Amino acid sequence: MRLDKYLKVSRLIKRRTVANEACDGERVSVNGRQVKASYQVKVGDVIEIAFGQRTLKVEVTEINETANKANAPAMYKELVTV
8 A cells, every 4th residue: 555545544644635745745654765656565664654744653563445534543553652
């Protein structure tokens, strides 16, 4: 699954266009590397997202094409919020 779609489906970012802009603005990194929105997410990847002063770090635990609001948090495990 593409990174921008994963961020949207997992509800880490509300809209896919916003996720795409975050990737283009180099505010998203996977496993310590800046990546494009087209990066293929795999289980075990560690995603870091910079939200202004705050940084969210999560590990991908599962990949689903769709997820409702209740199931979305099961797609990742939050590691560190700074």
